[in-house]
Amino acid sequence: MAVLDRSLESSPAESSARVPVGSILHDWVVTADHKKLGLMYIASGLVFFLVAGVMASMMRIQLALPQNDFLGPNTFNRLMTMHGTTMVFFVGMPMFFGFANYVVPLQIGARDLAFPRLNAFGFWMFLFGGVLLYFSALGSEGLYGAGSTPDVGWFAYAPLTSRTFSRGNATDYWILGILLSSVGSTATAINLVTTVATMRCPGMTLGRMPLFVWILWVDAILVLFVLSPLTAAQVMLLFDRFLGAHFFDTQAGGSAVLWQHFFWFFGHPEVYVLILPAFAIASEVIPVFSRKPLFGYPIMVAATICIGMISMSVWVHHMFVVGLEPGANTFFAASTMAIAVPTGIKIFNWLGTMWGGRIRFRVPMLWCTAFLLEFVLAGLTGVILATVPIDWQLSDSYFVVAHFHFVLIGGLLFNIFAAIYYWFPKATGRMLDEGLGRKHFFWFVLGFNLTFLPMHVPGLLGMPRRIYTYMPGRGWDAWNLVVTIGVAVQAIGILYFLWNVISSLRDGEPAGDDPWDGWTLEWATTSPPPEYNFEEIPTVRSRRPLWDLKHPEDPDWRWE
Amino acid sequence: MNPGSPVHAIPDMFQPVSAPAEAIRQLWWLVGGISIGILLVVGGILWWCATHFRARPGEDREPPQVYGSNQIEFAWTIVPVLIVLVLFLATARTIYDVQAMVPPKDALEVTVVGHQWWWEIRYPGLGVVTANELHVPASVPGARRPTFLTLESADVIHSFWVPQLAGKTDVxxxxxxxxxxxxxxxxxxLGQCAEFCGTQHANMLLRVVVDSPADFAAWVEAQKRPAVADPRVAVGRAVFESTACVSCHTVAGTGADGTFGPDLTHLMSRATIASGAADNAPDRLRAWIVDPHAIKPGALMPAMKLPDDQVDAVTAYLSTLR
Structure with a gap:
């Protein structure tokens, strides 16, 4: 732990200026270092995020007015499909793997993941899966046409995906792009599960693992369970499309509902795969900025495991309008409502952590605080949708769109921003600018609420999702205009964020090793950490090894 | 048609006029009320934390380190469990109220077939076939008459949703x-298709006309009759019957018996064409025949490329199909 007091020796900007670009590039391409791969995951996730954000903005321009002519139906359907697919598979997933890659080995006092080369393999499979998906724009109709990205929606319901209704190869690119990246995700999940199981530093029992690690561990196990049904269904769909199989071919005895079961058995746990990292980040940031240990650690671990397990028994709540038996609908209403309990426990524990603390509202904590409120709202609209008869009205309406954007932006993205502000100093040795960070926070949160709060209303007034245009006079016009204006306000926030990252990378304030007065092991090494992470593998006696070090008179291990 | 019957332009689930939709609205007040209560409590605690426990400048001592409390954990586990239990029971009751309803003997049976991108509507007991505009009788005290829909699809998944009448069911x-x-x-x-079904999902609109029992009976009688044969539009009829129109459309009483597109026998009894994408006015009808894709890009009806005089004749002919 001697490295704790070592100050920053050289900034990354200075040292990289001396090395030729080609060599830096080569370094990044061949690397098997978990930190570089983590950063590449996060960076590619951000690039995909910007692309998918632009697509969303274009759709919002189209929907700002009834009967608008900005986009035609084909373009709109392609944008809608690519936006959803990209955000789930090429933004949400790499953010999880990126932060898991970067932070988990540091927090458990390891030098790398268990299988560094498998890690690199996983990243490149993910990235080229994404590239393949986008290559459809050129390649999907061969060379004679302009090409077409997939247009069947991100959950690609059969039989719209059959050869009869989806000609050309756009749907095949959708299948193969995701299939490839799933191979990468599976590899990385295996890697994370193994790493946490076997590579923890001396003294770090399961009961002393930071909750961040616990949650991501459960998450990686969840990925292993739930990606396989998707992969299986996609292979079956390929058989249908190329080998004349009839799994989902309703005109030859196949079943459209079968696809939905497969897809949502993946698709619903996937929501938790995406949101668990957000819980992990909040469980890290909220204690540090409240200056208190996480309230109810063992309960939080139990709640996480509960969520992981229950999440695999709720998938039919995406299918309440398919026409299943009342018994099935009742069961899945119960399981879906049940998952609100462990989630609620988490919210209360975070509030319990803040209660009685001395909260420092730096930018990461601002994001986590906003997350708490937005996520409660997301959870409540979730319970409303779990109420099956209400779902008969609201399923596939804009109310659902608003609900899951509250989950994935107010829940996930807010915490991703918190994590970026929190660990940027560790990864780069420089702080992100606090003032720009606050502007980013203000504009983005304002824009987010301006977009997605009003978006609930057209859903309640009967506006279905995935329509490229709508009739005037349905009571939807004003709401849609406000929603579109909200997107523009969010864009201001994103511009502040990009400006902040670029300018802070060049000349941000040096961070030092431990800018937040943190408690977990990543703050015990230099910023950025050396390739081997720790000169000497640390030994821990509690969940907060750096608290013990900083407060020898009152160490945690006396109380835990 | 009853010109007097009002068109409810906003498909608002909070203005139900039919039993299943009414049951859902009642459930909404319970669930929505509890949700707002929870939001206020949690939001209030968060506000209290943010204002009372923020670090004051110069205050750099660490606060008391509290690790947790089993009693408190128990309390905030059991309360949500109880709330969820109440919500679940209310949900289960409404599910069975709606889904387990058995059709009474005099219920009206209708088959709705979803097509890319229009609705075929059949009344098997009445021998009536129409499209895109479903007529049902109002249920009046003393003579309750619910309508039971059987939903089928000719191609991909669609979803039948008219919020003021009932929740949606996939087709x-x-x-x-x-x-x-x-x-x-x-x-x-008003309502529309609620499950993404391809290019023109957005323009697969639905109208449900609720008639008084007497009006409904009159409507059925009118729909059962074969198409009007008006000698003044014989030219248009000849063009219609000698082009590809007949391979997709039916006009009862003529040679046209296609089933791929909407039945046109009583086209003029409907308020819209193209599944609600345009009003059923002569100029719109003409524009539709000239090029459906100008109104509904991607629609499966091809532009027939008829010369102008033939388009006029066909439009005139169709305009007589009351």
Missing amino acids: VPARRNRMWVEPTETGTF
């Missing part, structure tokens, strides 16, 4: 779903 190929409505008010209620 799934190779599957027969059932739903029912029991409107108590006359008028026209």
Whole structure:
């Protein structure tokens, strides 16, 4: 732990200026270092995020007015499909793997993941899966046409995906792009599960693992369970499309509902795969900025495991309008409502952590605080949708769109921003600018609420999702205009964020090793950490090894 | 048609006129009320934390380190469990109220077939076939008459949703779903396809016309008759019958018996064409025949490229199909 007091020796900007670009590039391409791969995951996730954000903005321009002519139906359907697919598979997933890659080995006092080369393999499979998906724009109709990205929606319901209704190869690119990246995700999940199981530093029992690690561990196990049904269904769909199989071919005895079961058995746990990292980040940031240990650690671990397990028994709540038996609908209403309990426990524990603390509202904590409120709202609209008869009205309406954007932006993205502000100093040795960070926070949160709060209303007034245009006079016009204006306000926030990252990378304030007065092991090494992470593998006696070090008179291990 | 019946332009689930939709609205107040309560409590605690426990400048001592409390954990586990239990029981009751409804003997049976991108509507007991505009009788005290829909699809998944009448039910190929409505008010209620079904999902609109029992009976009588044969539009009829129109469309009483597109026998009894994408006015009808894709890009009806005089003749002919 001697490295704790070592100050920053050289900034990354200075040292990289001396090395030729080609060599830096080569370094990044061949690397098997978990930190570089983590950063590449996060960076590619951000690039995909910007692309998918632009697509969303274009759709919002189209929907700002009834009967608008900005986009035609084909373009709109392609944008809608690519936006959803990209955000789930090429933004949400790499953010999880990126932060898991970067932070988990540091927090458990390891030098790398268990299988560094498998890690690199996983990243490149993910990235080229994404590239393949986008290559459809050129390649999907061969060379004679302009090409077409997939247009069947991100959950690609059969039989719209059959050869009869989806000609050309756009749907095949959708299948193969995701299939490839799933191979990468599976590899990385295996890697994370193994790493946490076997590579923890001396003294770090399961009961002393930071909750961040616990949650991501459960998450990686969840990925292993739930990606396989998707992969299986996609292979079956390929058989249908190329080998004349009839799994989902309703005109030859196949079943459209079968696809939905497969897809949502993946698709619903996937929501938790995406949101668990957000819980992990909040469980890290909220204690540090409240200056208190996480309230109810063992309960939080139990709640996480509960969520992981229950999440695999709720998938039919995406299918309440398919026409299943009342018994099935009742069961899945119960399981879906049940998952609100462990989630609620988490919210209360975070509030319990803040209660009685001395909260420092730096930018990461601002994001986590906003997350708490937005996520409660997301959870409540979730319970409303779990109420099956209400779902008969609201399923596939804009109310659902608003609900899951509250989950994935107010829940996930807010915490991703918190994590970026929190660990940027560790990864780069420089702080992100606090003032720009606050502007980013203000504009983005304002824009987010301006977009997605009003978006609930057209859903309640009967506006279905995935329509490229709508009739005037349905009571939807004003709401849609406000929603579109909200997107523009969010864009201001994103511009502040990009400006902040670029300018802070060049000349941000040096961070030092431990800018937040943190408690977990990543703050015990230099910023950025050396390739081997720790000169000497640390030994821990509690969940907060750096608290013990900083407060020898009152160490945690006396109380835990 | 009853010109007097009001069109409810906003498909608002909070203005139900039919039993299933009414049951859902009642459930909404319970769930919505509890949700707002929870939001206020949690939001209040968060506000309290943010204002009372923020670090004051110069205050750099660490606060008391509290690790947790089993009693508190128990309390905030059991309270949500109880709330969820209440919500679940209310949900289960409404599910069975709606889904387990058995059709009474005099219920009206209608088969709705979803097509890319229009609705075929059949009344098997009445021998009536129409499209895109569903007529049902109002259920009046003393003579309750719910309408039971059998939902089928000719191609991909669609979803039948008219919020003021009932929640939606998917229209799934190779599957027969059932739903029912029991409107108590006359008028026209709007809805549309709610499951993404391809290019023109957005323009697969639905109108449900709730008639008084007498009006409904009159409507059925009118729909059962074969198409009007008006000698003044014989030229248009000849063009219609000698082009590809007849391979997709039916006009009862003529040689046209295609089933791929909407039945046109009583086209003029409908308020819209192209599944609601345009008003049923002569100029719109003409524009549709000239090039459907100008109104509904991607629609499966091809532009027939008829010379102008033939388009005029066909439009005139179709305009007589009351």
